[in-house]
Amino acid sequence: MNTFPKETYIERRNRLKQKMGSGILLFLGNEESSSNFKDNWYPFRQDSSFLYFFGLDMPGLAAIIDIDQGQEIIFGDNLTTVEVIWQGAHPPLSELAESVGIKTTHPKNELPKFLEKAGNQQIHFLPPYRPENSQKLAEWLHLSIQEIPSRVSVPLIKAVVALRSIKSEEEIREINKAVNISVSMHKKAMHEAKPGMKEYQLLGLVIGEALAQGGHLSFAPIITINGQILHNHNYSNTLTPGKMVLGDFGAESAMRYAGDITRTFPVGPEFSPVQKEIYQIVFHAYQTAVAALKPGIRFKDVHLLACKKLAEGLKDLGLMKGNLDDAVSQGAHALFFQCGLGHMMGLDVHDMEDLGEEYVGYTEELKKSKEFGLRSLRLGKELEAGYVITIEPGIYFIPQLIDQWQAENLHSEFINYDKLAEYRNFGGIRVEDGYLITESGSKILGDPLEIEISDVERIRGK
Amino acid sequence: MNTFPKETYIERRNRLKQKMGSGILLFLGNEESSSNFKDNWYPFRQDSSFLYFFGLDMPGLAAIIDIDQGQEIIFGDNLTTVEVIWQGAHPPLSELAESVGIKTTHPKNELPKFLEKAGNQQIHFLPPYRPENSQKLAEWLHLSIQEIPSRVSVPLIKAVVALRSIKSEEEIREINKAVNISVSMHKKAMHEAKPGMKEYQLLGLVIGEALAQGGHLSFAPIITINGQILHNHNYSNTLTPGKMVLGDFGAESAMRYAGDITRTFPVGPEFSPVQKEIYQIVFHAYQTAVAALKPGIRFKDVHLLACKKLAEGLKDLGLMKGNLDDAVSQGAHALFFQCGLGHMMGLDVHDMEDLGEEYVGYTEELKKSKEFGLRSLRLGKELEAGYVITIEPGIYFIPQLIDQWQAENLHSEFINYDKLAEYRNFGGIRVEDGYLITESGSKILGDPLEIEISDVERIRGK
Structure with missing residues (x-):
């Protein structure tokens, strides 16, 4: 054992x-x-x-x-x-x-x-x-x-x-093993995905990779051309050119520590210009969030920082408008980013979720918000050295949600619903990595995995 | 759906x-x-x-x-x-x-x-x-x-x-799909296994194959160089030359019908002479059982027929002795074949096991035996056209069981314990396929999968 x-x-x-x-x-x-x-x-x-x-x-x-x-x-x-x-x-x-x-x-x-x-x-x-x-x-x-x-x-x-919550050095080594298997799984997917394949064929490849390296799955994989469906465990679609594959999956090490990585890549050799624009916004939010990681900062503030960055990019595209500080504080960005920026990771992929978010992610002083968007943020409290967390911003165009908000004319001072119609069937993009909070900042976990557009396209054979 | x-x-x-x-x-x-x-x-x-x-x-x-x-x-x-x-x-x-x-x-x-x-x-x-x-x-x-x-x-x-219990034509088609995916999984294992690999690497390949074909697993795979451990879900051993791999696994079709196949093949390109001898005994028992399948025959009698065939082969090797009808009726063969010859298969791999063996496999008139060996036979009653069952004879040398029987001098008139010492670390061999009971006899389910020694060795690259 x-x-x-x-x-x-x-x-x-x-x-x-x-x-x-x-x-x-x-x-x-x-x-x-x-x-x-x-x-x-x-x-x-x-x-x-x-x-x-x-x-x-x-x-x-x-x-x-x-x-x-x-x-x-x-x-x-x-x-x-x-x-x-x-x-x-x-x-x-x-x-x-x-x-x-x-x-x-x-x-x-x-x-x-x-x-x-x-x-x-x-x-x-x-x-x-x-x-x-x-x-x-x-x-x-x-x-x-x-x-x-x-x-x-x-x-x-x-x-x-x-x-x-505070991971020891031997735990970090185990988490790195889990993340490294997760990296191999993602490389497999990015290298092997081809137009015409079914999502479940990719599923078979990535699960096979986890097991063949002596690992397990840390959770049921998401492998989908419909990245905007956030809880998606359907694998029946065909990879069609023009679409992107969103893969959110990870391995568990032999000792049951978790990895959890997300990448979004084009079915064809390259992203379309519009896909690139959205990808860059998500990637900048990711970079901004990572740069902010350090002991003492509230993760809720890192989340809001990333939301602001997403909103800025969306404003540049004409999808949002107005004062973005107000937009974010009122939750208007949550039309595009409905979930949380990340979560603790350890022996569970959502570490200690069974023990209750009010204890794992929040404190007596900082209670979880009930607001749409923030209520899905599993971790809000101050980071400490030794925490292991994920950073996973995304932009998702969910037709049902767009329709609902538009029907209620919700946040119309911040959202350009006319322009948004063009993006209705865009899908969704997310990137995600795991980070260790160190005394001075943070450190990415595991081996490098391509994340920048040019690197992803190189693997995809552009 | x-x-x-x-x-x-x-x-x-x-x-x-x-x-x-x-x-x-x-x-x-x-x-x-x-x-x-x-x-x-x-x-x-x-x-x-x-x-x-x-x-x-x-x-x-x-x-x-x-x-x-x-x-x-x-x-x-x-x-x-x-x-x-x-x-x-x-x-x-x-x-x-x-x-x-x-x-x-x-x-x-x-x-x-x-x-x-x-x-x-x-x-x-x-x-x-x-x-x-x-x-x-x-x-x-x-x-x-x-x-x-x-x-x-x-x-x-x-x-x-x-x-x-009685499978319709549309159910048979689904079971055939499940068996065909199971066949692909086994071909994958037989083609890809190499000395030095870990069992879990093979596990990854075969599970990946099931999922990549749109299937699921019908049960937790057995993939082991220790075929004598019957309930074996450890995958940590290295495939070493001289050993055999016993693979007992199958897929579930998209509609949740099950396949279940077992093959045993050498880690190297060919079986050793001793492995061939035991394999042939098991294969002859398999052939004998299959030839006996038809409506109206008690599956318990098919099981005993296979046991007799196994005993005959073991007697030829000098491992058993005496009157084999007596040996089988007294259960002496169960030192080598401790389990049942097969089970119903359908929406469950052990079909309807949740409903109770006394109803699925036995009747008011034919109750399950409490004798070692027979008490593990899940199906005893008369076969009917439309039943789908498995046939899975095997020979297993279980050191703990051999020691226990020998210490009690159990069935010593039928077992040559001195000779048996040579086989103590042999391992185990099983072969298994699914069969439909037809009006006139039986029909194998799914595409052909190599089972004879020469065919298996050809795949293994002899």
């Missing part, structure tokens, strides 16, 4: 115990997940916080840190003799636990008893996102499933977020 | 209604399934019985057939305006429902109310295999989750099994 040295996990747990002070911390690993019948499983994915503190990437585990009693226990079962015959020999759980610095293991069915004995001790657990784990918590803690969300431990969430 | 003509679904439902006679039939579609946080989804897989009767391959649906009131209703929600902006426009649910012959749709939240009004009508449902569907049933029917298994409808299970 792929783990860091045991000292890493011991230190992480010690820091967690210091932060929490007292109580029982209960961590649920994930189970196998059934697709169309019980034993037809999706690829196993361990819970990321379980991986962070206990390292063991296998189903059917749970763990306890009893701060008051000074105990750390992994609950799980060894393979039965019959299972060994079918699955081959595996190291016993005690040996696996030892490899992550845990000296005590118990059979899984002893966990409820252990929790019964907790008495007045507070039992802290993180928000479950899989129904079977909600069911387990309800059963063990004698709660209804409906009660679980109100009983999750905010102190534990905050402590875990504080630890996982 | 990929569906059969609406008449197909109308006819299937009409036949189901005839079989059931009365009551309310409740079908739950599947939801999106979360991996490491709620919105990071595994690829969506619809429930197969839902697909069979209602055709719609999308999350968040349920359906009711109220036989007594003559109603058929799909419950589900249209995309909201916000969702259309993010996901693009989709046909309304009413239009999708109409395409499978359903005239009535209701919002999803009206389903519990509908069930409340059922009064004395019997509500029939199939066994849930996803925890969220168990939770829904418990909530809607005011049961505890623990009560659900005892409340599933055996009459509905039997009726669904009766219908889904």
